[in-house]
Amino acid sequence: MNDHFSSCTSILVGKNASTDHSILIGRNEDAKAAWPKRMVVHAHGSLSREFVSKDTGLKLELPANSARYTATPEWTDKEGLFEEDGINEYDVAMSATESAYSNDLVLGFDPLVKSGLNEEAMITVVLPFIKTAREGVKRLGQLIEQYGTGETNGVLFADNNEAWYFESGGGHYWVAQRIPDDSYAVVANQLAIQEIDFDDPDNFMFQPNIRDFVAAHNLNPDPDGFNFRHIFGTANRSDAIYSTPRVWYGHQMFNPHQCADEMPESQDLPFIVKPEHQLSLLDVQSYLGSHFQGTPFDPLAVGKDPRKGKYRPVSLAKTQESHILQMNRPSGINIHWLAMGVTAESTYVPFFNGITDVLSPYKRGKLPSQDSSAYWTFKNAGVLVDAQMHDFLPQLEEVQHQLNQAFIRAIAKVDQEAPTIQNMAKRQHYLTEQSKSLASLALKKYRQLTAQLLTQLTDYSPLNFDTDEKL
Structure with a gap:
């Protein structure tokens, strides 16, 4: 399994939760401390009709007339492209993926598919062929239903109207939730989406047979409702040390009063939160570059507090690049922000959507x-x-x-x-x-x-x- 299936931290901000009504989706791509990234602009119609994954061997026939899009592929395609993030000519943004984990019970009935669609290929086979964020959710979902996936992942989508978070669970099942305009979400290597409202198509999308699958195999641990995280995800000691503290810290940054009683190792932190103040681009940058500053857990803190470095920080030595895709900007000119290397030590550089070269x-x-x-x-x-x-x-x-x-x-x-x-x-x-x-x-x-x-x-x-x- 590729080393990419290990890390990342994501954030999504709705348009009424930001200072300038931008929609912001961002992620740290974490894998190896020395594993170079590049940035490219694919011209309209430049992709081959046949796609073959070097990671899983999956073969796909792609639609004609691929859109122009930005991307950040690996320095080598030996194990695949891993294009990771970009904005296309129709002002649709996509970031893939936030690695997560499905529980053994789910995987026993719906195993991961070794020859399926994985992180390595998702940007390449989805972003050039969609004109809205919803289309992105639909296309990715249909591909996973048909070909399966070998990983449990979260994927971010946005356009000039809305942001969506997509999660796969098992080899073929998935859900997606629209981020409310007045809210934000931070995600850290766990399945994050909670209650699904199957009667609310404006805010939820899902694999059509997911309820039947869960019922047939008695997978729902709750007497009422359909909590995707509870049914498909994990909540173990590793999550408490590695994942939930990063979500907790995001809430402490943006909701210090409302979330004051939250604990770093809590397994019940909410997915959707309304911030106490409007979030700026710099707030999002600060979160992705954070390492528990102002807490006893900061690995860079002075002193010998035994809690120093206890939890995995957001900004990591193994970050290859960090990106923020800023949509719905007032001028109509969206921006692909890119910070190469360790987020806390790098700088987000703006690349305007519409560029033809870097x-x-x-x-x-x-x-x-x-x-x-x-x-x-x-x-x-x-x-x-x-x-x-x-x-x-x-x-x-x-x-x-x-x-x-x-x-x-x-x-x-x-x-x-x-x-x-x-x-x-x-x-x-x-x-x-x-x-x-x-x-x-x-x-x-x-x-x-x-x-x-x-x-x-x-x-x-x-x-x-x-x-x-x-x-």
Whole structure:
């Protein structure tokens, strides 16, 4: 099984729960500490009609006329593409996947399918062929019903109207829930969706025979209702240490009063929550870059508190990339935000939807490290900061603040200028060049930071010696 089936943390924010009425879906892609990612833009109609998965061997005939879409594939396709996240030309966003686990009882009656549709292929066979988030849920669900899946996963969808969270359970069964406009959800490697209302098609979608399957095998542990998490998911000690604390921390960030009584290891944390204040893009970035700051569990905290590092943090050394797909922006220009490497030590760079190309370093990424790769530019700075975290972190954070402010100013200008460009080809060129310029600025700042840290680090050698100047 591929190493990707191990991690990730996700967040979804409805349009009335955000400060500017954006719909935000984001995720940390966690797998290996050194496993480069790239960014690509697939042109309209560029995909082959036949798809063969290098992960499972699944063969599919794809529809004609694939849409243009952004994606972040692996540095090698030896084990598959793992395109992970993107926005297509119809302003539909998709992020796949949030790894989760089904319980043994469910898997006994509906085993995972080794030759099925897995994370590796989901973006590639779904995102280029949908025009709404609901269409994405429907297409992915139908593919899993027909071909099965070898993993239990959560998948995020959004368009300019709504956000959906999709979860598979077992080899063929699935449900999906619309995120209410006034709410958010954070998910961390557990099946998250709770009660399903089968009479509410506006807010729930599901495999048509799922109720019959559950009834036939007596899978429902509750006397009433249909709680997908209870029926299909897990709630063990591993979940309490690895998964639920990240959900708890998200609630503490956005609902510190309402959720004050929640505990990190609780197995009953709610999936859907209304925030106590409107969430900004920076709030979402902060959550995905978090590591239990302000709690005894922060692995970076000073001191020897035995609780330090007890729980798996949101931001992890094994994060390959983190993304936030920002839809329904007031200007109509949506943004694929991408942070290469460790989220807490990287910076989210904006790529405007409609671009036709990305800056060359973002297309590169190999093993071992290469100076010309954007992935390695951000990773290298993070590794140097790790060497002397408490001395060097303030310098990194200052660069992050500078870039955030520069991006906000630049986006405001693009929001004014781009809509005035009527010719579509010229507008695409403008958005592409603006995205390249901002990506170039981020790389420049991080390379300068790396040079500065490397210079300072030379004086931290254990071979240093305080010489008596009188000698």
